[in-house]
Amino acid sequence: MTMVVEAEVTPVSVIPDHATVLIAGGGPVGTALALDLAQRGIQSVVIERRTSIKQAVKAQELSAPTMEQLERWGVADEIRRRTKGSTHATISFRGPFIHQPLGEVSWVKPDPEVVAQIPHVAAQRHLNALLRERATELGVTHVLGWMVDEIDAQEDGVTVSLRTTEGDETASIAADYVVGADGGQSRTRLSVGIDRNESDPQARHYNLVVSLPDLAEHIGYEPRGGNIVWTSDWHATVSPTDLGEHVWRGIVGPFPFEHELDDEGVVNIMRRIVGADVTVEVIEKSWFPIQSRVAASYQKGRVFLVGDAAHLFPPKLGQNMNTGIGDAANLGWKLAATINGWGGPQLLESYDPERRPLGEATAQASLRAWQATVNVQKFANINGDLPDPDTLSDEEQQRLVETMNEVSYVEWNKDGVVLDTRYPNSEIVVDDGSVAEPWEHTVYIPQAKPGHRAPHAWLPGGAGDAAGESDRISLYSLLGKEFTLLNISASEAEVEQAKSDAAGLDLPLTVVDLTGHNLRGLYEADLLLVRPDRYVAWRGNQAPAESEWITALGGTSRRQLSAVNAGGLEATATGVVG
Structure with a gap:
């Protein structure tokens, strides 16, 4: 720790x-x-x-x-x-802890082939x-x-x-x-x-951190992972923390926006979650509105x-x-x-025009996910607390879990929200006229269209200077600190022209040679210009025109103007790989 x-x-x-x-x-x-x-x-x-x-x-x-x-x-x-956090979260749908879960679903993670790093807790x-x-x-x-x-x-x-x-x-x-x-x-x-x-606040949720020192004594086992507990009044996402062996965090709601919760109320909530009169020590209590x-x-x-x-x-x-x-x-x-x-x-x-629309879209996606969780009881026809699975037939239990998973799917499956972040109207992106796949909350399709996250690829070990002894290497590890030109399948003459043009504009540039790796189907162009934040600025089959370089740089820079006024500019593209 x-x-x-x-x-x-x-x-x-x-x-x-x-x-x-x-x-x-x-x-x-x-x-x-x-x-x-x-x-x-x-x-x-x-x-x-x-x-x-x-x-x-x-x-x-x-x-x-x-x-x-x-x-x-x-x-x-x-x-x-x-931190050694879990990278493979499982969510249990359940009533009180004193009963076994109704069922589990996996918190869907991105395909490890399309990311350089898997999520971490x-x-x-x-x-x-x-x-x-x-x-x-x-x-x-x-x-x-x-x-x-x-x-x-x-x-x-x-x-x-x-x-x-x-x-x-x-x-x-x-x-x-x-x-x-x-x-x-x-x-x-x-x-x-x-x-x-600000949207109108729809409800209030509480973030609770508590110690439950005698939990296992009351229920006969120690719950693990993420747990979604539904009652007739609210639902709670409950999981262990790294603050101590018996310390748990619960996000509980919805409550009316004006609701106030004291420590006694926290104790009552946690005992209802457990289904027994456990000892509850309140460590932290805060609240947040369901609001954009x-x-x-x-x-x-x-x-x-x-x-x-x-x-x-x-x-x-x-x-x-x-x-x-x-x-x-x-x-x-x-x-x-x-x-x-x-x-x-x-x-x-x-x-602002790149990040604010993304913030607004993420806010709306978060509200949809909240509403889906609230709707679980409505669509599952649950009038009270979730039942004890021992009271249900196997078929009834399976049908209930499937319904709950289907309704709350957008909370556990969010690849589109997380990975398909795009800047379609950016003034510093050179649009190539191609049509992007429609955005979806739960799906990420790698697309090398300018304005999108640069599609990731794993390369065989030995590709590039950074591969070392690894069996394979992440393409992202080859990208430069500033702009990077990916040579997918261009001629040497086009690459040299791009390097010369970048030097003439005083643009720090790394060139990565990916010829021979059969990546044109992924990137759909011979050359790809990747920004320092790993978004595609431009793509094409010939070296970018001067106007396209300047668009990606946000206009003519001070250095370029100074060089023009001085009668010339000498610079060298750096960090050539491959």
């Missing part, structure tokens, strides 16, 4: 006067962005109101795309080593601690015990007023850019006047929003933190490219 050491409030005397990028919020999303920037040579200052990482049980599922980003940041293997606090360690090693400054008070955003920079969490000291930092990763009540968002679009909350814009000038500051979903699909990690991956390379001079003036402007 990750150990978190309590830190002191950062003294005002050591708070820097200036930050290239100031990140408000040191949770996993803000810290991931700081790490991404640091690995691209951009130092940031992270402002975090807590002095230690909160030991909460939340955001436990790290999706395949999140694990792929963690691999890119060099921490995927370490988070697996530290690890509580948010462990990931947060690991990201902070690595970011600190790379020189990221963490200002702890402080929070954003006010933001004065001007065209040429941002002034951020800070105060301690206790409110007894103040400070000020001038920043080139500010990123709000400071949660659902984001001071960053409020300070710059970005509204939030998405910022009206993710950007205002030099200020950006990521993670919960930008979007909040009902947690039925487990996508709040995972979507935030995707925000960080999208924004990080764009900030670095702009600051380092090779990104065009429209590059940062693409962040």
Whole structure:
């Protein structure tokens, strides 16, 4: 288990006067962005109101795309080593724990052939601690015990007023850019006047963490894995945690939005879940609305929003933190490219139109998944608590489980939501006129159309410089830190032309030679240009035209303009593989 050491409030005397990028919020999303920037040579200052990482049980599922980003940041293997979380979740449909489950369904995971990393279960606090360690090693400054008070955003920079969490000291930092990763009540968002679009709250759910020290004594066994307990009043998703042998987490609802729950109410809920008068020790209690909350814009000038500051979903699909990690991956390379001079003036402007529609779609998918779970009892014709399976015939039990699985299918089967994230109208994607397969909640079809996640492939060991002794290697491990040109089946002349054009535009480029691997059927082109966040920027059978390069870069960059004004530009494409 990750150990978190309590830190002191950062003294005002050591708070820097200036930050290239100031990140408000040191949770996993803000810290991931700081790490991404640091690995691209951009130092940031992270402002975090807590002095230690909160030991909460939340955001436990790290999706395949999140694990792929963690691999890119060099921490995927370490988070697996530290947490040893389950990668093969099973969901039990059941009444009280005192009865055996009615049946089980698998929490469907993506096909391991189409992802570079399989999902992993690890509580948010462990990931947060690991990201902070690595970011600190790379020189990221963490200002702890402080929070954003006010933001004065001007065209040429941002002034951020800070105060301690206790409110007894103040400070000020001038920043080139500010990123709000400071949660659902984001001071960053409020300070710059970005509204939030909110659906009407449909209900309230509770997040409960309790110790049940005598559970096994009362029911005769120790339940494992995920459990969905339905009663005539509410349902609960209940699973063990890594906080101790007898510590469980329950997400319970729906309750009326105005409902209040005290500790006695928690005890009653847990005893109903168990079906016996077990000892219940309340460790943590919080609530969240069943509601979509998405910022009206993710950007205002030099200020950006990521993670919960930008979007909040009902947690039925487990996508709040995972979507935030995707925000960080999208924004990080764009900030670095702009600051380092090779990104065009429209590059940062693409962040909101790419990520906000995705946030809105994920919010709606999460609401659908919640409604499906609520509807289980209605469609299964259950008028009370789920029955004891001993009272049902085998046929009745099978029919009931099949009905429950069918109705709640969209919660356990979410490949489309997780993997088929696409930017169909992005201004920095060169559309090739092809027609994409329709999006589906539960299905992911790899598509190399520009604006889509670059299809993953496993290559035989020995392909490329990074293969080593492995039997096979992930294509993603060959991608460069910035742009990558995949040569699927192009001529040497076209590849050389692309390399020369990229050098002329001062674009950092890695070239990966995949000829001979029979991948044209997957990518449907001879050449593929992949962005740093692993989305397809362009594809074609000949080297990109200059206008297509410039589109992918967000316009003519400062470096290009400087080179033109100086009468020429010399640069070299780097990192040629194969």
